[in-house]
Amino acid sequence: MDKDYILEIEGLSKGFPGVQALDKxxxxxxxxxxxxxxxxxxxxxxxxxxxxxxxxRADAGNVTLNGQAIAFKTPHEARVAGISVVHQEMKLAEPLSVAENLFVGGILTGRGNLVDWKEMRRRAKEIIDNLGVEIDVRAPVDSLTVAKKQIVEVCRAVNMNCKLMIMDEPSATLTDRELEILFGIAKKLRGEGITIIYISHRLDEIFNLADNVTVLRDGLMVNTVPVRDVTKRRLISMMVGRELGLEYPKEAAQIGDVLLEVKNLVRNGVLHDISFNVRQGEVLGISGLVGSGRTELARAILGIDKIDSGEVYVRGKKKLYRSFREAIKDGLGLIPEDRKTQGLVQIFSVKRNICMVSLDKIIKKGIVSARLEQQYGEEYAKKLRIMTPSMNTQVQYLSGGNQQKVVVTKWMMQNSEILFMDEPTRGIDVGAKTEIYHLINDLVKQGKTVIMISSEMPEILGMCDRIVILHEGKMVGELMRDEATQERIMEKCV
Ligand SMILES: Nc1ncnc2c1ncn2[C@@H]1O[C@H](COP(=O)(O)OP(=O)(O)OP(=O)(O)O)[C@@H](O)[C@H]1O
Ligand SMILES: [Mg+2]
Known part of the structure; x- marks a missing residue:
């Protein structure tokens, strides 16, 4: 029997200067x-x-939606035809209320062309209730968590009568519990006949959620198969075109003396009496739900945010960094979580971004050495397999994950003795994740210390020597590598 296809893509090609992004x-x-x-x-x-x-616009190829050829010139045309995209980067009009956001582009008017607020709110509530989530339709969108914003985007798509919903890495910023809610919603929509295209680097999700999977590699379609017919291993090898080694290649390093010690750290209303230490050569994981204070803890130690009381000791000496600059000078570093705003200069080249915080390495006699900049750029880009037409390409033209690799590289190159990594592998593909883990191994083998904040529990369990668990700004537990399990961590987070 012929299958019922909502979407048929044939010979689709698109090139950018220096890259064939899609090839037939x-x-x-x-x-x-x-x-x-x-x-x-x-x-x-x-x-x-x-x-x-x-x-x-595609350079070549045909796309049909419900059997009709399509080639949309604007996002509006696509929406009218029933295609909605839930982008990873929020496209919501932030200060507006939830209800208003659901109707952006189609405000309801009642008698006399007045905006019918009551009806808009009623419809918004109906859609949200139907998805089984709790969101106040009057709340301004910028007061919501990322997860809820995403759900509002989904609701907006539903309200626009979407038939094909595309989700581009919706999970990258969500916690496990929020993910379950999103998965529930996706499955419910599928039950109502909506088709979903779902992009993710977290392969476990694909097995949990998807019916079929298409694998792309370097712009080529490698395979499209039912999910039940593939294993994770097979899927990875289709994606990367080579055999990968261990997913978490943890190597034990020589663990030395205490390098960083935090005593009774308080930031009013955010961090409550936190004490822990990290040793030289150690990988310390900081686990907890989003909002548990993990990023805030790093920022307070690094002098980015002010602390109200408590002490920080580095190499046995008491420190109070008044700015991040000071902390950097003292050998501390941070790969920030919010890379869009804190990591990159979009219009600078790849190599300039990579070398930006380590200018001392490439400045000779007071001027930037173009040769050294190129050399360092190339060396590190190769290590993390950064895909870019050249070292001179502006980072804004790189794919999302490749931009993140540039940020990671930039801080890796800085040679910090104590490096905080806040969600270092978010949005990064399986192959490059493993490369990052190898770099972590290299760092600790050189006697450096890594503090890894991550929402991906397997990564914390796979790579850390010890795990500190935060909940609502308090430290609620500490587990050694050999006693830590997903359940034991979760237990402490409730
Ligand atoms: N506007 C653009 N200008 C130039 N090159 C681009 C542009 N958009 C994408 N590219 C290039 O096209 C290729 C494919 O990028 P794309 O964003 O589709 O990747 P992706 O599969 O979504 O990756 P990721 O998992 O990192 O998000 C990349 O080499 C990227 O640098
Ligand atoms: Mg992408």
Whole structure:
């Protein structure tokens, strides 16, 4: 029997200067299914969905939606035809209320062309209730958590009568519990006949959620298969085109003396009496739900945020960093969580971004050495497999994951003795994740110390020697590597 396809893609190609982002890609999407789209950073996933959503035009190829050829010139045309995208980066009008956001582009008017607020709120509440979540429709969107903002985006798509919903890495910033809610919503929508294209680097999700999966590699379609017919291992090898070693290649390093000690740290209303230490050569994990104070703890230690009481000792000496600059000078570093705003200068080249915080390495006699900059850029880009047409390309043209690799690289190159990594592998593909773990091994083998904040529990369990658990700004537990399990960590987070 012929399958019922909502979307048929044939020979789709799109090039950018220096890269063929999509090269004659063909696959079909069955109606009422969840269809995963996977591939390494820069494989072409976002480009493909931007074409479907009317943001980019394809160079060649045919796309049909419900059997009709389509080539949208604007996102509006795509929405009218029933295609909605839930972007990873929020597109919501932030200061507006939830209800207003659901109707952006189509405010309801009642008699006399007045805005019908009551009806808008009623409809908004109906949609939200139907998805089984609790969100106040009058709340301004910027007061919501990332997870709820995402749910509002989903609701807006539903309100616009969307038939094909595309989610580009929705999970990258969500906690496990929030993910479950999102998965529940996705499955419910599928039950109502909506088709979902789902992009993620977290492969476990694909197995939990999707019916079929398409693998892209370097702009080519490698395979489209039912999820039940593949193993995780097979999927990874299709994505990366080579065999990967261990997923978490943890190597034991020589663990030395205490390098950093935090005593009774308080930041009023945020951090409550936190005490812990880290040793030289150790990888310390900081675990906890989003909002538990993990990032805030790092920022307070590093002098980015003020502390109200408590002490920080580095190499046995009491320190009070008044700025992040001071902490950097003292050998501390941070790979920030919010890389969009804190990590990169979008219009600078890849190599300039990589070398930016380590200018001392490339400045000779007071001027920047172009040769050294190129050399360091290339060396590190190769280590993390950063996909870019050249070292001179502006980072804004790199795929999301490749931009993140640039930030990680930049801080790696700084040679910090104590490096905080806040969600270091978020949005980064499986192959490059492993590369980052190898770099962590290298760092600790050189006697450095890594403090890893991560929402990905397997990564914490796989790479850390010891795990500190935070909950609501308090330290609620500490586990050694050999006693830590996902359950034992979760137990402490409630
Ligand atoms: N506007 C653009 N200008 C130039 N090059 C671009 C542009 N958009 C994407 N590219 C390039 O096209 C290729 C595919 O990028 P795309 O964003 O589709 O990757 P992706 O699969 O979504 O990766 P990620 O997992 O990192 O998000 C990359 O090499 C990227 O640098
Ligand atoms: Mg992308």
């Amino acid at each position: 890609v063909s696959f079909n999407v069955e109606r009422g299914t969840i269809h995963a789209l996977v591939g390494e950073n820069g494989a072409g996933k976002s480009t493909l969905i931007k074409i479907l959503a009317g943001i980019y």
